[in-house]
């Protein structure tokens with residue numbers, strides 16, 4: 282990462298001219314006065330237009346290049362260093378698990394001096410930080426991306442799906458994907474469709490607290506994910522994250538029915554409308570739900586996505602123009618998160634009708650979080666049905682979006698696309714709503 286991690290373009294040149302490195306105390310002259318502070322690293326995807334300093338007060342300030350005159354290093358800082366122990370030797374005869382790194386908190390460290398969380402731990406390092414992994418599998422770590430999950434797109438899902446496909450052909454016993462938690466549910470849903478019939482477990486895993494913090498959930502989550510991927514008797518796409526606040530159980534959620542429901546708790550993830558797929562304790566799987574697909578079977582990967590779908594959350598006073606904007610930005614399928622049983626205002630309904638008439642597909646989900654749509658109860662719902670809005674039963678809105686992008690990626694359009702949206706392909710809709 283060099284001396285100026287995360288800096289690029291004009292801001293990188295500005296700092297290089299000043300001979301600055303992250304951690305140095307800089308005196309920066311601006312058009313409105315001089316600012317003194319410690320230079321903070323930036324996220325990998327940050328823009329090239331800002332320099333960020335941590336002030337003595339502890340606050341970070343982002344200075345726009347337009348207002349900067351020059352900078353001088355007032356004091357050199359200590360370089361942050363991190364050297365992981367060598368990776369442990371796996372015991373022979375263990376299952377082979379491919380560990381793919383994509384970034385996120387599970388692969389980050391807090392730089393305690395600057396206070397920034399930075400993607401810094403590679404999957405190799407992660408592996409060596411959790412030595413117990415070598416007791417449960419022969420892990421083959423590999424980094425595919427190093428980004429926070431808010432920057433993951435369907436193009437990344439497609440690359441992941443293709444990598445998993447190759448790994449399965451090469452004979453791995455399971456795959457673990459480390460990923461930021463924010464959009465973990467979307468990626469898990471996308472992969473559930475792209476990896477139809479995958480014959481091994483594919484377990485996505487994240488962490489709410491970075492691995493260098495004593496309260497981190499990274500080691501336990503990772504250990505559970507690798508052990509399940511290597512040894513579970515079932516296959517499919519899942520998410521493994523802390524169960525409850527204790528530090529000894531991990532919940533396994535089905536990839537199409539999982540949601541992050543808390544901003545910071547370690548047990549932020551919940552299975553919605555279905556029981557947990559499994560519960561893992563330090564001695565292995567303690568409980569496995571009935572009906573999970575066994576290992577093996579016919580693998581029908583379809584690793585293509587088309588981003589021409591949108592997800593719109595309805596709200597009181599929502600302008601119909603937002604539907605038009607989605608259409609103009611190229612959306613061929615619009616997933617609406619309606620209220621209650623699946624409703625929107627007259628104005629939005631009118632725009633959806635125009636969208637459907639122009640060949641678009643409008644799908645309805647509910648923002649209630651739990652329960653199932655019923656568009657037959659009120660007039661508004663019946664009107665939506667009459668105009669051809671597709672009711673997606675109890676499918677989660679984010680799963681519906683990922684599915685829409687996948688359906689479009691298969692090349693399906695019109696009636697065929699609608700049929701696919703309605704058909705349960707990866708456990709995304711249930712016939713019986715699980716209480717709770």
Ligand code: ASP
Pocket residue numbers: 384385386387428429430431460461462463464487488489
């Ligand atoms: N924003 C981060 C991400 O999703 C949070 C996390 O990793 O938990 O990448």
